[in-house]
Amino acid sequence: xxxxPKPPLQISRLTYDMGWGDLxxxxxxxxxxxxxxxxxxxxxxxxxxxxxxxxxxxxxAALLTGxxxxxxxxxxxxxxxxxAYTPQDIVGGIQDSEILLPELLKKxxxxxxxxxxxxxxxxxxxxxxxxxxxxxFGSPNCHFGPYDxxxxxxxxxxxxxxxxxxxxxxxxxDLKTGEANLTQIYLQExxxxxxxxxxxxxxxxxxxxxxxxxxxVYASKHFLGTSQRGRYGDAVREIDDSVGKILKHLQKLGxxxxxxxxxxxxxxxxxxxxxxxxxxxxxxxxxxxxxxxGGMREPAIAWWPGHIPAGGVSRQLGxxxxxxxxxxxxxxxxxxxxxxxxxxxxxxxxxxxKLIDRPIFYYRxxxxxxxxxxxxxxxxxxxxxxxxxxxxxxxFCPGQNVSGVxxxxxxxHSTLPLLFHxxxxxxxxxxxxxxxxxxxxxxRQISAVVQQHKETIVPGVPQLNVCDKAVMVKINxxxxxxx
Amino acid sequence: xxxxPKPPLQISRLTYDMGWGDLxxxxxxxxxxxxxxxxxxxxxxxxxxxxxxxxxxxxxAALLTGxxxxxxxxxxxxxxxxxAYTPQDIVGGIQDSEILLPELLKKxxxxxxxxxxxxxxxxxxxxxxxxxxxxxFGSPNCHFGPYDxxxxxxxxxxxxxxxxxxxxxxxxxDLKTGEANLTQIYLQExxxxxxxxxxxxxxxxxxxxxxxxxxxVYASKHFLGTSQRGRYGDAVREIDDSVGKILKHLQKLGxxxxxxxxxxxxxxxxxxxxxxxxxxxxxxxxxxxxxxxGGMREPAIAWWPGHIPAGGVSRQLGxxxxxxxxxxxxxxxxxxxxxxxxxxxxxxxxxxxKLIDRPIFYYRxxxxxxxxxxxxxxxxxxxxxxxxxxxxxxxFCPGQNVSGVxxxxxxxHSTLPLLFHxxxxxxxxxxxxxxxxxxxxxxRQISAVVQQHKETIVPGVPQLNVCDKAVMVKINxxxxxxx
Numbered sequence: 001x002x003x004x005p006k007p008p009l010q011i012s013r014l015t016y017d018m019g020w021g022d023l024x025x026x027x028x029x030x031x032x033x034x035x036x037x038x039x040x041x042x043x044x045x046x047x048x049x050x051x052x053x054x055x056x057x058x059x060x061a062a063l064l065t066g067x068x069x070x071x072x073x074x075x076x077x078x079x080x081x082x083x084a085y086t087p088q089d090i091v092g093g094i095q096d097s098e099i100l101l102p103e104l105l106k107k108x109x110x111x112x113x114x115x116x117x118x119x120x121x122x123x124x125x126x127x128x129x130x131x132x133x134x135x136x137f138g139s140p141n142c143h144f145g146p147y148d149x150x151x152x153x154x155x156x157x158x159x160x161x162x163x164x165x166x167x168x169x170x171x172x173x174d175l176k177t178g179e180a181n182l183t184q185i186y187l188q189e190x191x192x193x194x195x196x197x198x199x200x201x202x203x204x205x206x207x208x209x210x211x212x213x214x215x216x217v218y219a220s221k222h223f224l225g226t227s228q229r230g231r232y233g234d235a236v237r238e239i240d241d242s243v244g245k246i247l248k249h250l251q252k253l254g255x256x257x258x259x260x261x262x263x264x265x266x267x268x269x270x271x272x273x274x275x276x277x278x279x280x281x282x283x284x285x286x287x288x289x290x291x292x293x294g295g296m297r298e299p300a301i302a303w304w305p306g307h308i309p310a311g312g313v314s315r316q317l318g319x320x321x322x323x324x325x326x327x328x329x330x331x332x333x334x335x336x337x338x339x340x341x342x343x344x345x346x347x348x349x350x351x352x353x354k355l356i357d358r359p360i361f362y363y364r365x366x367x368x369x370x371x372x373x374x375x376x377x378x379x380x381x382x383x384x385x386x387x388x389x390x391x392x393x394x395x396f397c398p399g400q401n402v403s404g405v406x407x408x409x410x411x412x413h414s415t416l417p418l419l420f421h422x423x424x425x426x427x428x429x430x431x432x433x434x435x436x437x438x439x440x441x442x443x444r445q446i447s448a449v450v451q452q453h454k455e456t457i458v459p460g461v462p463q464l465n466v467c468d469k470a471v472m473v474k475i476n477x478x479x480x481x482x483x
Numbered sequence: 484x485x486x487x488p489k490p491p492l493q494i495s496r497l498t499y500d501m502g503w504g505d506l507x508x509x510x511x512x513x514x515x516x517x518x519x520x521x522x523x524x525x526x527x528x529x530x531x532x533x534x535x536x537x538x539x540x541x542x543x544a545a546l547l548t549g550x551x552x553x554x555x556x557x558x559x560x561x562x563x564x565x566x567a568y569t570p571q572d573i574v575g576g577i578q579d580s581e582i583l584l585p586e587l588l589k590k591x592x593x594x595x596x597x598x599x600x601x602x603x604x605x606x607x608x609x610x611x612x613x614x615x616x617x618x619x620f621g622s623p624n625c626h627f628g629p630y631d632x633x634x635x636x637x638x639x640x641x642x643x644x645x646x647x648x649x650x651x652x653x654x655x656x657d658l659k660t661g662e663a664n665l666t667q668i669y670l671q672e673x674x675x676x677x678x679x680x681x682x683x684x685x686x687x688x689x690x691x692x693x694x695x696x697x698x699x700v701y702a703s704k705h706f707l708g709t710s711q712r713g714r715y716g717d718a719v720r721e722i723d724d725s726v727g728k729i730l731k732h733l734q735k736l737g738x739x740x741x742x743x744x745x746x747x748x749x750x751x752x753x754x755x756x757x758x759x760x761x762x763x764x765x766x767x768x769x770x771x772x773x774x775x776x777g778g779m780r781e782p783a784i785a786w787w788p789g790h791i792p793a794g795g796v797s798r799q800l801g802x803x804x805x806x807x808x809x810x811x812x813x814x815x816x817x818x819x820x821x822x823x824x825x826x827x828x829x830x831x832x833x834x835x836x837k838l839i840d841r842p843i844f845y846y847r848x849x850x851x852x853x854x855x856x857x858x859x860x861x862x863x864x865x866x867x868x869x870x871x872x873x874x875x876x877x878x879f880c881p882g883q884n885v886s887g888v889x890x891x892x893x894x895x896h897s898t899l900p901l902l903f904h905x906x907x908x909x910x911x912x913x914x915x916x917x918x919x920x921x922x923x924x925x926x927r928q929i930s931a932v933v934q935q936h937k938e939t940i941v942p943g944v945p946q947l948n949v950c951d952k953a954v955m956v957k958i959n960x961x962x963x964x965x966x
Contacts, residue, residue, distance in 0.1 A: 020512075029766065228907075229906050233906070283510070283511075313514050315513075315711075399768070399885045401884040426763075
């Protein structure tokens with residue numbers, strides 16, 4: 001039967017732009033993540049875990065709502081297959097009609113805290129404390145900058161309702177040396193919050209959303225120059241060290257067997273920032289912004305001593321959206337029944353080693369680009385990036401070029417999808433022959449899955465329509481409005 | 484001081500065409516190698532271990548002589564940078580003047596056996612029992628075929644001096660189903676030999692050179708269809724299972740703490756055989772036949788319970804040639820002093836975690852294409868394969884294309900080598916700027932290393948000059964003679 005533990009404390013941690021291939025446990029050739037590797041050896045490694053979008057904001061909105069961006073509004077309708085997020089000039093954000101994980105956990109007596117990047121909108125009505133969180137230390141957006149602080153102010157940092165400073169001004173990031181103490185500050189926030197909750201015997205949900213691996217990458221002095229992977233590796237090492245400290249803190253406080261911890265990332269490594277500021281997607285094709293495996297396959301580790309068997313490896317197809325449903329299941333709650341929820345409860349996979357049959361959908365903006373069913377992945381659309389971007393040196397697939405797959409034109413394959421077997425061909429290099437029995441049989445199955453999926457889609461009101469006057473603070477002279 | 488254990492029993496196992504990225508421990512996304520992964524967790528994983536050549540015969544000759552192919556004769560001089568091996572039409576092989584590891588071990592009282600592929604020449608004077616081995620079960624060459632048995636006989640299989648049959652005829656390989664019992668036969672040979680040596684208390688050297696992962700890949704019935712990676716994965720799983728059985732056998736016999744075991748491969752995964760018959764080089768560039776990392780970086784694990792700390796990871800730059808010197812060191816012998824030996828003693832790295840400063844040289848045939856010093860790799864020549872081959876669909880870098888690096892013309896960079904930092908850029912995608920201080924400083928150091936290396940080269944008599952009448956059985960109508 002269904003495992004029903006007493007409501008545990010919980011932590012999710014989500015890193016930014018970290019790729020599948022960035023952890024030693026996933027084959028990074030420098031093997032510089034001893035704490036994450038140990039977390040995996042004490043817990044369960046997910047080999048087939050996915051972001052909900054190849055871009056940050058939509059993936060995070062999906063994590064907290066359990067719903068695909070096309071449902072929760074974190075997508076675009078004014079340019080086909082365009083990814084978008086929430087820079088300062090976008091007025092969109094998470095709608096009140098969406099039910100977020102912390103809103104539900106609060107009803108079960110949980111104290112909810114977000115540390116780090118929110119990314120679900122920067123206007124007052126989107127503030128995390130209006131959407132279920134009790135505490136916040138962090139920023140609504142990326143640490144891009146520094147800006148001029150006239151037309152473009154630097155990104156603010158909040159403690160709960162109060163704006164306590166801005167990046168570069170009050171929270172230093174030295175772009176030249178890469179030095180910033182932010183991960184240490186976020187770590188201390190986490191340790192303090194956990195201590196406080198343990199002292200008061202209050203169950204908690206901590207969403208630790210650090211961002212040191214997002215360009216411009218940073219690390220504190222102690223870690224700078226310590227990685228053989230350069231500054232990106234320094235940032236990874238500091239995150240790895242911090243994860244180790246948090247897990248040890250839980251053990252020291254005696255609550256590790258009562259705390260479910262999950263580690264993953266919001267999208268694949270940003271290869272446009274490689275090699276100095278970008279990570280690795282291991283053997284997978286392309287990276288962030290794309291619906292190839294490199295854009296959405298993520299490192300993922302579940303840790304819960306005494307409950308999750310040590311050294312487990314799961315091939316369960318998982319998604320960040322599953323953390324919504326799984327967290328509810330952990331505390332004995334049901335997901336909302338008045339709307340479509342895409343996340344599934346992973347506990348049977350985590351605790352009993354079951355394999356749950358479920359597809360993975362790969363969207364860019366308003367378009368379902370691809371779908372995975374079992375080991376097969378069908379591309380209904382292929383696109384890396386536009387010729388215009390590519391000609392400017394922006395390359396989502398540097399050093400990779402699969403003819404007819406990593407296309408610079410948006411190419412539709414809806415009538416004859418490109419089909420890959422991800423077991424034999426994890427790098428998506430060899431489409432199956434259209435005339436093979438294998439292709440015919442598999443596509444019959446996949447077509448049915450896709451048709452069923454499309455029938456369930458009730459699109460949300462699009463929140464991220466870049467260049468749409470209705471949702472932009474200003475549109476004149478902004479580079480983002482060139483499609 | 485130098486660790487001097489009492490002479491242990493020893494095993495080397497060498498697989499064929501298995502790539503760095505083929506083991507779960509090295510990030511293969513299906514994680515289907517539980518026994519090899521466990522071997523790594525009980526022993527030491529080498530992240531920076533290299534073949535001595537991107538092709539089979541030269542790498543194996545180097546393993547057994549401790550010397551680069553350009554010294555031991557396993558190279559070509561009649562076409563620049565041409566790789567070559569020992570098909571039936573080549574009359575070359577290992578020269579009597581070369582001293583092989585088993586010749587030296589024999590003097591120390593070891594019984595030496597080779598199981599599987601020899602590949603150091605098929606003529607009588609090259610027979611392994613003429614070069615130090617006491618026993619042989621296997622074949623001089625690949626299991627290519629079936630041949631017509633008139634102009635081209637099938638490859639023979641030997642037990643010691645006796646030819647006991649031929650592949651396809653007496654030792655079945657079903658090309659249609661992929662079924663062959665060869666790995667099981669090789670496994671049983673190994674278990675029997677170990678049992679016999681243990682019973683008679685005789686120290687032994689076992690060179691277990693299985694080849695199921697070389698196209699046409701095969702597996703026995705029990706393993707066929709069990710991998711999500713297809714038939715190649717079935718072969719890997721059977722090798723993994725066999726390694727587990729051998730290690731368990733050593734433990735059961737009570738000699739595991741007296742047996743040094745090393746697992747590695749002879750060259751990178753053959754991407755020309757992918758996806759159905761070829762493996763994975765993980766995040767590295769290109770594969771077999773090339774001097775990019777995918778062609779020569781190998782999975783490598785050292786196992787010796789009670790001596791090697793469990794779970795160790797080494798960044799020591801290692802080479803298959805080091806197994807020569809390391810094995811001698813294990814039994815208290817010195818390498819020959821009358822010739823240049825390229826292999827170093829890895830015991831300080833394995834037992835004491837030391838890092839020994841040494842370069843890695845990447846040759847194709849008669850040309851030093853590249854050199855690695857520390858984390859830097861300089862390419863003096865770049866070449867994937869010829870336009871002529873490429874236009875026929877032969878691709879050593881499928882899906883990969885790094886402009887100016889994966890060139891189809893042989894391009895010389897001797898005056899300004901292409902320089903990569905393999906820590907920040909393991910995929911060799913971003914050459915350093917020629918005008919950077921980093922480039923200037925590093926190249927000064929590398930140039931000195933290369934100059935010193937070239938001064939030590941006393942070329943061997945080339946044994947593999949394809950199309951040279953002097954070394955070919957026949958040259959008419961052979962495809963191999965088209966350069």
